[in-house]
Amino acid sequence: MCGISGMFDTMGLRDYDRALAARINNIQAHRGPDEDDLHLEPGLALGHRRLSVIDLATGQQPQFNADGSVGIVFNGEIYNFQELVPELKALGYLFRTRSDTEVIVHAYSAWGTACVHRLRGMFAFAIWDRRQQTLFLARDRMGVKPMHYAWLPDGTFIFGSELKVVTAHPAFVRDIDPLAVEDYFTFGYVPDPRCIYRNARKLPPAHTLLLRRGEADQPEPVPYWDVQFTNDNPIDQADAQAELRERVRESVKLRLIADVPLGAFLSGGVDSSAVVATMAGLSDTPVHTCAIGFDDPRFNESEFAQQVADRYQTDHRLEIVKSDDFDLIDTLAWLYDEPYADSSAIPTYRVCEMARKHVTVALSGDGGDESLGGYRRYRMHLGEERVRNRLPHGVRRPLFGALGQIYPKADWAPRMFRAKTTFQAMAMDSVEAYHHSMSHLRADQRERLFSSTFKRQLGGYCSLEVFRRHAHQAQTDDPLALVQYLDYKTWLVGDINTKVDRAAMAHSLEVREPLMDHKLIEWLATLPSDLKVQGGEGKAVFKKAFEPLLPHDVLYRPKMGFSVPLAKWLRGPLADRMRKTVLGDRLAQCGYFDPACLRTLVEEHSRGVRDHSTPLWMLMMFDAFLRVRENAPGA
Template sequence: MCGIAGLFHCGTIKPVDPSRVERMTDVLAHRGPDGAGVWTAPGVGLGHRRLSIIDVAGSPQPMHSASERLVITFNGEIYNFRDLRKELEARGVKFRTEGDTEVILAAYEQWGAECVSRLNGMFAFAIYDQKRRELFLARDRFGVKPLFYVQLSDGSIAFASELKGLLAHPLMRREADPRAVEDYMAWGYVPDHRSILKGVQKLPAGHTLLLKHDSPLPQPQQYWDISFADRHKGKAKDLEAELLHHLQQAVTSRMVSDVPLGAFLSGGVDSSSVVAFMAEASRQPVKTCSIGFDVTSADETGYAQQVARIFGTDHNARTVSADQFDAIDTIAGMFDEPFADASALPTWRVCQLARETVTVALSGDGADEAFAGYRRQVFHAHEERLRALIPDPVRRNVLGSLGRIYPKADWAPRPLRAKTTLLSLAGSGEEGYARALSFLPPEGRFANYSSDLAADLGSYRAEQPLYDLMAKAPMRSGLDQAQYADLKFWLPGDILTKVDRTSMATSLEAREPLLDHRLVEFAAGLPEGLRVKGRQGKWLLKKAMTRYLPDDILYRPKQGFVTPIADWLRGPLAGKARGIAKSAMLARTGWFDNARIAAIAEDHIAARADHSRLLWQLIMLDRSLARLGIA
């Protein structure tokens, strides 16, 4: 795993100062502490920081092709590189190294931009063609690896693995985008179609970008999408066997490493399934690690230890407590952009724990999106059936009116919390699912905004890009639509961002076998009844894993990587909750109604309401603005 950065002049060809590229890569040293390199030519400069995983002694970057025509800087892993290498050798290609980087160069030389469709892996890379004088940028199908880019005032394009790489360039502007603030307050992160800084873009997952010196900045081109439009035919038993085959291939292909390798183990279905296949393929005990909490209701370490005993793993566990939140500034620095998923802290801690013994760790991320493991997906499928039965005027006028007057009863048993369901049913399927995904609905957000921010936003609402995405989803049902939204919107913006930044901050490579694109494509074609039965998600996955895992692991209520932030903000972090309304940093932005925020903090501390998500959002926004210096 690595960090990449570079500069490319559009509209002209000017010399590139190598020291500028070096500064951009130096701030990414945590992503690649094992080596560094810079290459420049008229109009272009490529930089690299290396974390050595495969072909440790060889494969320095930036790397030239055998013909010297192409130069690459690459972040990621290509899991099928050995098969591609054999195919290319059959075509007469000679290789000088043993790693995957040279295979990408040879594949691009053979197939051009189409080579990305042949790559099975996680990647973000830039290839400069010295003959055609073009720079080709690519990002993997799901967006496991990040790639930021911006057009600077001198016309050049700067790109980097993290926003801090761009900020190292002296021409980089630091002006906040109000729409990104609205997006962040809606979702708890800045999604991939936006950046907290005006002008900065993220290359979308499954896209490429071809830059030319004599042309303006073009639009990215999509090379892959996930489709739920078709269904597999066949008996459930046969599909179960095929699923197991895909799972086994996905896990074992990601166990190739020339450095120590292990796994994250939460004790849930997904990470336990990964560990099961790792144990089956390994001659040595698999190294596993887990993080627990000092709040019993959020602690899952007992389940992780149970799975570790079943498979005889070399297991380590550690506890996260509220007094470790002195790391808030560190967390903000990892993400650059504001990021309010509070599970970032335990994810970082488990990465630190893993890095004590391994350099590569496999995770269970992606299964909920691919196999319908989120409760919200199941609810959306049921709600879509109800929407089809209830006339639109009844839904919008009657249910909408009931939803607006129904009390928000967070304290009540779940069946009595009808406000969200009523408001969801009153709207379209896209509107309903946006409510399920969001931290705060529009009425909740705008109540906290200042009149200035509301005026800047005008008619823009953070939900609109999600509506557009869901409306064009290749799908056949509400469940398909929800999963598509999670794979394309939630997964790259929240889950994969969290894992990439926290793992790279510790110089650990995280791999997601359950996001093997062949496995996800297979899962997308499963009949709806094999994904969800009643309210049980991931049905076929759980059934397939009964030969490996006990029922109390497979069928216990889903907990996820829950962080007890609500309790902490009423206890040891109450001072931070109170202090956010008085923050000089947030006050300077003029974005929020500070008196209202102060009242919200007191209501939370007094346990009159649960405002932990909003308060945590504001704390992380405050710290991110301070780190970026953009307020």
């Protein structure tokens, strides 16, 4: 697990300054505190920051093959690397290390760019092929590991694990992309491949990018994999449960290879509990587990984590986080490089900080809800779909559109009476409705928030286009499969994986996600949707599969989530800061927002008239991003 960086002269053989290469590489030193190194030659600079996990003695990077013709910088883990070694040795390749890095080098030499099809794991890497004069970039299928890049005005292609590597180059132009601002205030993050800056991009998951020296055109990323929802597996319930347990076991076992202390997050939820139970069955020694609790009982799951820890006699560590733990705003803005509004980044940062005191590698349960239909919003969407399928669109749109306009936004009311959003969604088609439900700020809210000047800059763009683009590629008519696919492409990558990667690497902690193994994902996509959501119960087949291994209360209690009390903060200890930020000069001078709307949000929330904690938090995190941008080197 590491941080990588590099510069490639696409048109010539300029010499890159070693001090500059070192500076942009070391700005991500938190990703790899153990070692760092550079490789420079005419037209190329490669950098690496290492967090030693496998082959501590000889796994250094940048790493080259024996004749120096192929070199790599690599971030991640290849879990099947030991399986590939005998095959590559049979082809004549000699190994000087025990690292998965060298396996990628020889796999590329043997199979070229098609090597990505042979790799099972989380990865982002860049391979320099001196003979072909090419630079080959690749990112793992589920987007667990990040890759950012840009073309600079002088023809240099620059890349790095974090966006701050790219923006640290003095020639990078930090112009904000208005479309990314629209995306952020919809989703709470900037979805791939867009970045907050107009001139930067993220390499999408399951894509490669091949650059050849001397070619003036900027190549586009090429996909090499996609999940195909067939939902046609004839397997019965009992066999599906047994096979699911075995596939999870195999995925977990692959992720237990490490030469450093290894443990797991244990939140008390179904997914992390299933991972820990599986680890316990594979280990002769107690599993190291880490959990955090909150001093506010409404957000505290630690008692359920303790049940699992007691059952499997894990070496369990618990730390209690105060409910006013909001001092990380500026830290998070620097770590995430872009505006990022998921407030669960705060407890995620804390649990990673705590885990790193005891382990270097931690397994998580991330990805289970997306793959197995665990979110409440999936069940809501399926219910809405049943109504949509019974009424023609020509009837639904005027009927429910009118109801959505006149029904009050009842934030204060019990959930069953908050029908405004449902009425609005019923007037839409499936993709638009799911976009509506996934929007932190919905279209009408963004319309009020943005200034007239900024709306002109958008030129008619709407973040719905992100969902439309992915839905076009989904190749499924199954309602659950469609929204799972959309989450794979947006929420899982842009929110969940981004959150965990930055929070973990801030503490030099490697996190592995067995429920995101692409082989497991492919198999789950063959299961009928009614095995995943049954009678209003999400993750049905998963819960049934782990009934023999987990307490009933852990499996079937209401989902709590990794939340923080935002509304309370913004009316209490954060109230003054919120007011000064939202009504301050920085947000006013950027020109994106309507001043009257900002005042209304602040006043109504402060008086308790409405709960505007979501837009206010998003505005505060956007302001924090602007502040970091202003103070960054070279700004």
